[in-house]
Amino acid sequence: xxxxxxxxxxxxxxxxxxxxxxxxxxxxxxxxxxxxxxxxxxxxxxxxxxxxxxxxxxxxxxxxxxxxxxxxxxxxxxxxxxxxxxxxxxxxxxxxxxxxxxxxxxxxxxxxxxxxxxxxxxxxxxxxxxxxxxxxxxxxxxxxxxxxxxxxxxxxxxxxxxxxxxxxxxxxxxxxxxxxxxxxxxxxxxxxxxxxxxxxxxxxxxxxxxxxxxxxxxxxxxxxxxxxxxxxxxxxxxxxxxxxxxxxxxxxxxxxxxxxxxxxxxxxxxxxx
Ligand SMILES: O=P(O)(O)OC[C@H]1C[C@H](OP(=O)(O)OP(=O)(O)O)[C@H](O)[C@@H]1O
Numbered sequence: 001x002x003x004x005x006x007x008x009x010x011x012x013x014x015x016x017x018x019x020x021x022x023x024x025x026x027x028x029x030x031x032x033x034x035x036x037x038x039x040x041x042x043x044x045x046x047x048x049x050x051x052x053x054x055x056x057x058x059x060x061x062x063x064x065x066x067x068x069x070x071x072x073x074x075x076x077x078x079x080x081x082x083x084x085x086x087x088x089x090x091x092x093x094x095x096x097x098x099x100x101x102x103x104x105x106x107x108x109x110x111x112x113x114x115x116x117x118x119x120x121x122x123x124x125x126x127x128x129x130x131x132x133x134x135x136x137x138x139x140x141x142x143x144x145x146x147x148x149x150x151x152x153x154x155x156x157x158x159x160x161x162x163x164x165x166x167x168x169x170x171x172x173x174x175x176x177x178x179x180x181x182x183x184x185x186x187x188x189x190x191x192x193x194x195x196x197x198x199x200x201x202x203x204x205x206x207x208x209x210x211x212x213x214x215x216x217x218x219x220x221x222x223x224x225x226x227x228x229x230x231x232x233x234x235x236x237x238x239x240x241x242x243x244x245x246x247x248x249x250x251x252x253x254x255x256x257x258x259x260x261x262x263x264x265x266x267x268x269x270x271x272x273x
Contacts, residue, residue: 201230
């Protein structure tokens with residue numbers, strides 16, 4: 001039975017939001033709604049315009065018989081900034097300061113809505129970039145990597161600091177844990193990355209940058225390519241940071257160990273490029 005435009009628009013939008021970065025043919029939609037391709041094209045034009053005006057994302061059209069549309073999620077810089085400013089206020093709450101200048105984040109990194117927004121914000125930074133995988137290190141980076149990988153529609157791989165028989169054979173690198181100046185090891189299953197993969201590195205927190213640097217070393221060992229680094233939050237670090245090029249959503253600009261308070265502001269994600 002032919003489906004009316006209002007219903008098509010609702011169901012089509014839902015389907016597109018549920019299948020980011022996936023080529024969907026007009027034939028698929030024409031069959032789904034028993035409608036003409038010309039009607040489907042008009043529907044998609046309405047959705048494309050609304051998505052663009054609302055900052056929901058891009059609806060790329062691929063011409064030709066094997067063509068169709070691809071929904072690319074994004075968030076406007078203004079909306080992202082507004083969200084991150086609110087987050088920075090939450091992080092500036094009392095009793096988040098941990099020894100060594102670390103910050104307690106586990107409660108935030110368990111919130112589905114925060115992870116959806118953070119995943120969308122980080123993915124938006126790499127609009128138009130070819131990314132084959134998102135990489136993070138267990139444990140607290142995992143929910144962030146999962147969220148970003150959803151919006152990019154690519155797998156995420158988890159680097160471990162401990163050996164697990166269930167990971168099969170692995171590649172490992174030693175790295176200097178910036179905060180403790182000690183040599184640590186991290187490893188990744190050989191099955192995780194193909195040579196030449198373009199990899200986005202994410203993590204929850206960066207202090208000395210040793211962890212991120214270790215992951216960059218692993219990417220080299222796999223003869224893969226680093227596309228970029230984004231961390232949820234970064235703290236000041238007295239020493240020479242191991243990582244120079246990265247984005248952070250939040251920046252812990254001040255720490256008061258007496259009052260156990262921290263001052264958090266939006267990170268360099270929002271700096272003009
Ligand atoms: O920039 P660096 O000085 O290297 O520190 C950042 C590391 C340390 C901390 O991980 P941990 O809390 O040690 O590990 P987990 O994520 O498993 O809790 C954080 O999640 C980053 O991965």
